[in-house]
Amino acid sequence: MKLSSVTKKYGETVALDNVSLDFETGKITAVLGESGAGKTTLLNVIAGMVPHEGTVDGAERVSYLFQSPKLLPNLSAEGNLKLVLKKEEWGKIDPILQKVGLIGKKKAFPNELSGGERQRVAIARAFLFPHDVLLMDEPFSSLDLSLKKSLLELTGTLWREKRETVVFVTHDVHEAALLAHRAVLLRKGKTVDDIPISGEPVRDFFARPAEEETLVRLLMQE
Numbered sequence: 733m734k735l736s737s738v739t740k741k742y743g744e745t746v747a748l749d750n751v752s753l754d755f756e757t758g759k760i761t762a763v764l765g766e767s768g769a770g771k772t773t774l775l776n777v778i779a780g781m782v783p784h785e786g787t788v789d790g791a792e793r794v795s796y797l798f799q800s801p802k803l804l805p806n807l808s809a810e811g812n813l814k815l816v817l818k819k820e821e822w823g824k825i826d827p828i829l830q831k832v833g834l835i836g837k838k839k840a841f842p843n844e845l846s847g848g849e850r851q852r853v854a855i856a857r858a859f860l861f862p863h864d865v866l867l868m869d870e871p872f873s874s875l876d877l878s879l880k881k882s883l884l885e886l887t888g889t890l891w892r893e894k895r896e897t898v899v900f901v902t903h904d905v906h907e908a909a910l911l912a913h914r915a916v917l918l919r920k921g922k923t924v925d926d927i928p929i930s931g932e933p934v935r936d937f938f939a940r941p942a943e944e945e946t947l948v949r950l951l952m953q954e
């Protein structure tokens with residue numbers, strides 16, 4: 733997937749400023765940046781949700797995982813997953829509910845699930861929804877630490893099955909260093925750094941890859 737000379741303006745605000753980026757197939761790219769850097773706008777551009785200058789190639793079908801699960805309240809966990817599949821694919825639902833640890837709760841409605849369980853359903857749905865590119869917008873940001881660890885690991889496990897192309901927006905350097913092959917830093921709508929992260933995701937939650945310190949320093953530069 734490839735972005736060429738993408739610029740997005742909201743009135744006077746330049747949210748993305750002439751961004752060109754190649755996203756390698758089968759790799760997880762983290763997009764880091766302070767609030768307002770243009771991260772969500774980048775995902776929305778890739779998803780084809782906002783008009784913009786420049787081109788996006790190779791993102792015909794995208795799946796989007798948000799910070800909040802956005803489940804339909806009147807459908808069960810299973811029902812929310814059925815919604816994104818054709819009837820002949822419903823056989824995929826039980827295996828993924830098993831993997832995310834919710835097979836016993838498949839008939840439960842969102843208000844009968846904990847926040848972490850709801851996000852597990854959303855993760856399952858994001859992987860099930862047919863896509864070329866999986867977009868993740870801070871899906872672990874509002875979780876407590878142990879839940880963050882387990883959902884990062886779960887995402888890594890599901891990713892390893894098909895090795896899809898992922899764009900993972902986060903402001904958390906540790907999350908990027910655990911899950912991504914590469915980190916792109918955005919500042920004021922421009923890409924300012926592009927760092928490979930060694931090793932395979934998902935990495936040990938308690939480790940601090942060498943790249944993490946580099947990324948923290950880069951992120952804090954003016």
Ligand code: ADP
Nearest residue numbers: 742745747765766767768769770771772773774
């Ligand atoms: P990030 O996700 O890195 O926090 P955003 O992509 O949300 O950054 O925002 C980038 C810039 O674009 C910010 O200055 C923000 O205020 C502006 N922006 C984003 N969405 C809109 C919108 N719908 N209308 C006007 N300005 C927006």
